[in-house]
Amino acid sequence: xxxxxxxxVTFVARAVSAATRKAVELGEAAxxxxxxxxxxxxxxxxxxxxxxxxxxxxxxxALQETGWRIxxxxxxxxxxxxxxxxxxxxxxxxxxxxxxxYRRRIRAFWFTALALYGEAARxxxx
Amino acid sequence: xxxxxxxxVTFVARAVSAATRKAVELGEAAxxxxxxxxxxxxxxxxxxxxxxxxxxxxxxxALQETGWRIxxxxxxxxxxxxxxxxxxxxxxxxxxxxxxxYRRRIRAFWFTALALYDGQGNxxxxxxxxxxxxxxxxxxPEGAFVAPLGNLEHKRxxxxxxxxxxxxxxxxTYLMKPHFLYxxxxxxxxxxxxxxxxxxxxxxxxFADVVxxxxxxxxxxxxxxxxxxAGLPIALAAGCIVTDFAGNPVPxxxxxxxxxxxxxxxxxxxxxxxxxxxxx
Numbered sequence: 001x002x003x004x005x006x007x008x009v010t011f012v013a014r015a016v017s018a019a020t021r022k023a024v025e026l027g028e029a030a031x032x033x034x035x036x037x038x039x040x041x042x043x044x045x046x047x048x049x050x051x052x053x054x055x056x057x058x059x060x061x062a063l064q065e066t067g068w069r070i071x072x073x074x075x076x077x078x079x080x081x082x083x084x085x086x087x088x089x090x091x092x093x094x095x096x097x098x099x100x101x102y103r104r105r106i107r108a109f110w111f112t113a114l115a116l117y118g119e120a121a122r123x124x125x126x
Numbered sequence: 127x128x129x130x131x132x133x134x135v136t137f138v139a140r141a142v143s144a145a146t147r148k149a150v151e152l153g154e155a156a157x158x159x160x161x162x163x164x165x166x167x168x169x170x171x172x173x174x175x176x177x178x179x180x181x182x183x184x185x186x187x188a189l190q191e192t193g194w195r196i197x198x199x200x201x202x203x204x205x206x207x208x209x210x211x212x213x214x215x216x217x218x219x220x221x222x223x224x225x226x227x228y229r230r231r232i233r234a235f236w237f238t239a240l241a242l243y244d245g246q247g248n249x250x251x252x253x254x255x256x257x258x259x260x261x262x263x264x265x266x267p268e269g270a271f272v273a274p275l276g277n278l279e280h281k282r283x284x285x286x287x288x289x290x291x292x293x294x295x296x297x298x299t300y301l302m303k304p305h306f307l308y309x310x311x312x313x314x315x316x317x318x319x320x321x322x323x324x325x326x327x328x329x330x331x332x333f334a335d336v337v338x339x340x341x342x343x344x345x346x347x348x349x350x351x352x353x354x355x356a357g358l359p360i361a362l363a364a365g366c367i368v369t370d371f372a373g374n375p376v377p378x379x380x381x382x383x384x385x386x387x388x389x390x391x392x393x394x395x396x397x398x399x400x401x402x403x404x405x406x
Contacts, residue, residue, distance in 0.1 A: 100323050104296055104340045107259050108234035 003068060003086055012114050015062040019055045019112045023096065026051055028105045041078070048076050049099055055112055056095035063091055090117040129194060129212055135251045135266045138240050139278055141188040143262055145181045145238045146255030146275055149222065152177055154231045161202070167383065168350065170305035174202050175225055181238055182221035189217055199382050201352050215250075216243040216380060220356040223329040226303065233258055239330035239356040247378025249359035254334045263334045265363035270337045286366055286392035287339040292399050295342040297321045298335045300328030300349065310347050317345070317403045330357025336390050337364040343396055346388040351379065354386045361390050367397040371404045 030050035037046050056076050063070050069084040074093035091114060096102070098110040156176035163172050182202050189196050195210040200219040217240060222228070224236040241252035253264035260275040263284060273281040289295050297318070301307045307326075311318060318324050325341055330353055332344035337360050344361075346354060355378060361368050368376055368390045376388055389404070391397035 101325075104323075105338075106325060106335075106340050107256075 008116055008118075011062075011066065012116055015059055016112060016114050018062065019058045019095070019114075022055055022058050023051065023110065023112060026054060028102070028107075030054060031103050035076070037076075042075075045100070049103060051102060052076055052096045052099060056093065059091075059093050059095060059114055087118065091115070092117065131250065131267055134242055135264065136278075137188075137192065138242055138251045138253045139262060139264045139273070141185060142238060142240050142253035142255040142264070143275060143278065144188060145184045145221065145240070146257050146260070146262065148181055148184050149177065149236065149238060149255070149257035150260065150275070152180060154228070154233075156180060157229050163202075167204070168201075170303055171226070175229060177228060178202055178222045178225055182219065185217075185219050185221060185240055197380065199352060199355075199380060201350075204382055205380075214245040216245070216247065216378070217241070218243065218352055218355040220330050220352050223331065223353065235327045235331070237329065237331045241330075241356050241359050243355070243359075243378055247380070249362055249378070251363075252330075252357060252359035254330050254357060254360065256331075263338060263360060265360040267363075270334075270360050270364035272338065284338045284364060286336055286364055287342050288393060289342040290393055290395035292317075292320045292396065292403075293322060295321045295396055296323045296325060296340070297343040297345060298325040298327055298332045298341040299345040299347060300332070301326035306347065314345065314347070314404075316406065317400065320403075329353045333357040333361040333366070333368075333390055336366050336392050337361055339392075342392045343400060344388075344390040345400070346386055346390070348385045348387065351382050351384045351386065354388060367391045367394055369397070369401075371401070373401050 032050045033047045034053050035048040067084045070082040070089045070091050072080045072091045094113045158176045159173045161174040193210045196208040196215045196217050198206045198217045220239045238255045242250040251265050255262050263272045270284040271281040335341040336344050371387045
């Protein structure tokens with residue numbers, strides 16, 4: 001995949017759209033605890049629920065499919081090196097923000113976010 | 127119109143459904159200031175916007191069409207006597223809760239609520255509409271229910287959580303305006319420090335939050351009469367424990383300028399622990 005700034009912007013917008021659609025599709029149902037975070041990391045919020053993981057997997061798949069060389073920094077996986085081509089990029093991902101509200105079906109402040117950073121400090125962020 | 131309890135429940139659920147549909151239809155567009163409140167009344171929130179007025183008008187029209195004799199206590203009109211037949215009723219209405227968020231198009235915590243009380247102030251029924259989730263939660267003699275907007279026949283019962291320990295509890299209390307934020311967090315730090323989560327919203331939906339299991343405790347601090355009594359019957363219908371901070375029941379009082387300190391809990395165990403902390 002080409003990698004000019006316009007492509008990056010389009011990629012991030014599409015990836016976040018796909019994750020948002022996934023959240024809509026999951027509705028209020030994906031509240032099961034699927035993991036606990038390692039000690040010392042977000043100790044005020046130790047549990048990972050299914051919506052966190054499912055949305056993170058959506059981003060990982062989208063990033064892998066680009067074929068770009070990316071360091072993914074994400075809330076659940078923490079740091080993952082995705083092999084690929086071109087200058088290295090950082091992807092910073094908050095798969096699902098609002099888990100504490102979501103677990104009680106409080107329909108407020110549910111978000112998903114992805115940003116890209118390159119060596120020249122250019123940003124594509126939605 | 128006949129006036130047995132079933133009729134009153136259906137009337138309130140339908141009136142709140144109509145107001146909720148109106149809110150959906152208005153979308154984010156009804157933010158113009160249409161009036162300012164009189165000095166001394168809700169001085170922390172002096173402006174009335176169009177959605178407040180349009181939803182209040184929806185309720186006034188529905189109440190007038192019943193032909194019942196009703197004293198309407200509502201946030202904008204304050205007190206209106208609607209002439210009609212039968213024993214007098216009180217209607218308590220919060221036409222649109224969440225105006226400060228609505229004005230900035232923050233799509234969270236928008237609600238509309240109506241409750242009915244008999245002439246002695248005994249709660250009869252209440253309903254709370256959520257235009258964002260498109261649902262109605264309401265009180266009936268059989269308990270509290272939720273239904274999708276426009277489909278009251280598809281109601282299902284609401285059940286508070288059986289949470290018994292403060293460390294597992296979600297607590298709702300209004301914190302969004304600085305007028306409430308700083309005094310509340312300073313005064314109630316011992317309580318807020320031990321619960322699992324604090325949801326910074328209150329109003330009539332604070333009661334529905336406990337009834338539905340979204341939260342386990344609603345702490346109403348200096349809450350205006352209308353915001354309390356527009357939602358209280360739904361908590362009582364679901365068997366929640368509602369008292370003042372000294373553990374006393376909450377009698378109806380038609381004084382719209384009165385403010386209340388109340389606690390609504392999902393279980394007696396939580397209620398006892400909250401009161402113990404409040405009385406320290």
